Structure formats: structure tokens, C-alpha cells
Amino acid sequence: DQQVKQNSPSLSVQEGRISILNCDYTNSMFDYFLWYKKYPAEGPTFLISISSIKDKNEDGRFTVFLNKSAKHLSLHIVPSQPGDSAVYFCAASAHDRGSTLGRLYFGRGTQLTVWP
Amino acid sequence: DAGITQSPRHKVTETGTPVTLRCHQTENHRYMYWYRQDPGHGLRLIHYSYGVKDTDKGEVSDGYSVSRSKTEDFLLTLESATSSQTSVYFCAIRGSDRNTEAFFGQGTRLTVV
Numbered sequence: 163d164q165q166v167k168q169n170s171p172s173l174s175v176q177e178g179r180i181s182i183l184n185c186d187y188t189n190s191m192f193d194y195f196l197w198y199k200k201y202p203a204e205g206p207t208f209l210i211s212i213s214s215i216k217d218k219n220e221d222g223r224f225t226v227f228l229n230k231s232a233k234h235l236s237l238h239i240v241p242s243q244p245g246d247s248a249v250y251f252c253a254a255s256a257h258d259r260g261s262t263l264g265r266l267y268f269g270r271g272t273q274l275t276v277w278p
Numbered sequence: 279d280a281g282i283t284q285s286p287r288h289k290v291t292e293t294g295t296p297v298t299l300r301c302h303q304t305e306n307h308r309y310m311y312w313y314r315q316d317p318g319h320g321l322r323l324i325h326y327s328y329g330v331k332d333t334d335k336g337e338v339s340d341g342y343s344v345s346r347s348k349t350e351d352f353l354l355t356l357e358s359a360t361s362s363q364t365s366v367y368f369c370a371i372r373g374s375d376r377n378t379e380a381f382f383g384q385g386t387r388l389t390v391v
Contacts, residue, residue, distance in 0.1 A: 270320030
């Protein structure tokens with residue numbers, strides 16, 4: 163079973179508008195969440211993260227919101243730019259005991275297309 | 279940029295042959311991971327390592343083995359390559375701090391014919 167889910171495989175947004183990418187998780191032990199961006203033929207690159215002790219983290223045009231009770235997080239990009247067109251992956255980790263420590267669980271990704 | 283290098287970057291191999299992919303890091307990070315990326319499946323964990331000679335299986339480990347004899351190198355071996363293992367393989371590294379990101383390599387495109 164997937165523990166991190168991105169239910170929208172694609173999202174299309176006009177330049178200048180807000181992009182909202184969503185992610186749901188099932189494991190209540192997850193306490194650190196990350197977003198990655200991936201361009202074709204490149205490795206994923208880290209974008210922004212949030213600890214479970216927070217409900218919001220901002221970095222420039224990117225904001226991640228965490229709703230622990232709903233086990234849901236979202237990434238907001240404002241304003242969206244054509245260069246933001248990429249696949250976005252949500253990831254989560256849990257600091258429980260044993261060998262799962264440090265393991266990252268990824269969603270299947272959302273292809274964001276920002277059109278002019 | 280994090281010091282992580284994958285080799286080779288591209289490889290074509292025949293069904294039934296063994297293949298080894300290498301991941302090398304210069305960051306002295308504790309954790310190393312091998313993922314594969316396939317359309318519709320996102321990033322799926324094959325194996326990961328939490329220390330020298332300490333490894334564990336991920337969600338798609340069948341047909342793969344790994345070894346980590348020193349901190350900087352994490353090898354992924356396809357024991358007998360099959361066409362279903364045609365994919366893009368990514369290595370990642372991550373430090374020991376509680377809340378830290380992972381850094382990915384550039385990927386290896388493997389084609390099994």
C-alpha cells in the first residue's frame with residue numbers, strides 16, 4: 163500500500179496564477195515532509211520541506227501547508243511561471259526505531275504545466 | 279551541489295546478463311538509496327542503506343541486490359537483467375540529522391534488450 167499519495171497525475175495552470183499541488187499520507191508516524199521537483203533527464207531536486215511541529219513553511223514563491231489531522235499537505239506556487247513546469251514529488255519520513263529510520267516514502271508525482 | 283555521482287549514465291544490456299550500477303558520494307552521509315522511476319509509478323525504493331554493510335529492502339527489491347562496503351559507495355546489482363528492469367535508476371544520499379533532505383544523482387538510464 164502506498165503510504166504517500168498524490169492523486170492528481172497532472173495540473174495545468176496559467177502563468178501568474180496559483181498552482182496548488184496536493185499530497186495525502188496514511189502513516190501517522192510521519193513527521194517530516196518534503197517536496198521535490200524533477201525536470202526530464204535530471205535527478206529530482208529538493209524544493210521545500212516542513213516538520214510536523216509546523217503547519218506552514220514559506221520559501222519565496224513556494225509555501226507548503228501541513229494539516230496533520232487530515233494527513234494532508236499541499237504545495238502552493240505563487241505566481242506560477244513557465245519554468246515551474248516539471249514533475250513534483252511529495253515525500254515523507256518517520257523517525258521511528260529500527261532500520262526504517264531515514265527511509266523516504268514518495269508519492270507518484272504530479273506533472274505541473276504552466277502555460278503563458 | 280551535493281557530491282553524488284552515478285555511473286554509468288546510460289547502459290544497454292542483454293536479457294540474462296548481470297549489471298552493476300555504482301553510486302559514489304563525497305558527503306560522508308549515512309543514508310544511501312536506490313530508486314527506480316517508471317511512468318505512472320513515480321519513485322519506487324529498491325534498496326537502501328543506513329550504514330556500512332547495513333542495508334534493507336525497499337518495495338521493489340526482487341531481482342536486485344546491493345552492497346555497501348564503504349561509506350562512499352553503494353552498488354546496485356541486477357543479478358540477471360530482465361526487460362521489466364528497463365528503467366531510470368536514481369541514487370540518493372541523506373545525512374543523519376533529524377530533519378534533512380535527500381540529494382539525488384543524475385540518474386542511470388538502463389535498457390534491457
